[in-house]
Amino acid sequence: xxxxxxxxEVLMATTWQTLEEAGASDTHPFRTPALATASNxxxxxxxxxxxxxxxxxxxxxxxxxxxxxxxxxxxxCRRVEWLFFDPAERVQLRAAGVATVHRGDVVARxxxxxxxxxxxxxxxxxxxxxxxxxxxxxxxxxxxRERLPTAEETERGWSNFAVILTTVDRxxxxxxxxxxxxxxxxxxxxxxxxxxxxxx
Numbered sequence: 018x019x020x021x022x023x024x025x026e027v028l029m030a031t032t033w034q035t036l037e038e039a040g041a042s043d044t045h046p047f048r049t050p051a052l053a054t055a056s057n058x059x060x061x062x063x064x065x066x067x068x069x070x071x072x073x074x075x076x077x078x079x080x081x082x083x084x085x086x087x088x089x090x091x092x093x094c095r096r097v098e099w100l101f102f103d104p105a106e107r108v109q110l111r112a113a114g115v116a117t118v119h120r121g122d123v124v125a126r127x128x129x130x131x132x133x134x135x136x137x138x139x140x141x142x143x144x145x146x147x148x149x150x151x152x153x154x155x156x157x158x159x160x161x162r163e164r165l166p167t168a169e170e171t172e173r174g175w176s177n178f179a180v181i182l183t184t185v186d187r188x189x190x191x192x193x194x195x196x197x198x199x200x201x202x203x204x205x206x207x208x209x210x211x212x213x214x215x216x217x
Contacts, residue, residue: 020108020192022199025212029203032110032190036070036077039101046103047110052079052181053098054090054116061090062100065181068128075185075205077112080128083120083179084145091116097183107193114185125180132178134165140174141166191217 019035021027039047053062065079077099081087091097095117101110119125129137142156154162161170186205192198198217203210 019106025201025203025214028190028201029188029210029212032188032203033070033072036067036101036110036112037072040067040070040078046105047101050102051100052087053100054087055094055096056086056090057093061086063087067099067101068180075114077114077183077185078128079181080132081179081181082140082142082146082177083118084177086147087181088118088179091118091181097181099183109191109193111187111189111191112183112185113187113189114183116181116183119180119182120178121176124182125178128180129175129178134168134171137171137174137178138166140177141171142177 020031035047039045042048048067049064050067051062052065053060055061065081067077068080069078070076095115097114097116099110099112101112102108119128138157138161141161144150144156148156150156188203188210189200190203191200200215200217201212202215203212205211
């Protein structure tokens with residue numbers, strides 16, 4: 018059992034440690050959270066890959082195609098919320114904050130340089146995500162369906178690559194325990210996270 022109810026400070030430390038571990042592990046249950054955004058048409062949610070979490074900066078990072086609707090949503094309304102769930106531990110974590118889209122800057126470039134060639138393929142489509150195509154693999158050049166592109170060839174995807182970096186200001190932790198559920202909320206007060214146990 019990773020989660021202990023020894024105190025709010027311990028729980029806060031464990032929460033960020035878990036997020037940092039998830040950002041570095043492909044198999045961690047928190048690796049593929051849901052990211053919710055909002056627009057004048059209502060809320061929108063989708064699964065993303067947590068690429069990095071840093072407690073010191075209070076940040077969560079994911080990558081995206083700059084042509085997606087979520088980038089437009091974040092540009093219009095920077096408030097977002099992440100939802101993580103660990104089915105084995107029966108723990109749900111909601112992380113709310115302010116998101117920034119990085120495109121064509123040093124933050125994006127550093128992330129791009131660490132992105133494997135196979136993953137860079139996702140940003141090389143000539144048309145934007147959501148565009149209708151005739152076959153499942155028609156978004157990429159035919160030659161790349163048979164071999165991976167070179168690093169130089171994937172640079173065509175650089176202009177479509179973006180990083181969404183969220184600065185977290187609220188964490189809502191919930192454990193579906195037996196016989197009682199447990200819940201705590203942590204709110205950033207400008208200097209630190211202030212925790213409070215709340216009714217689940």
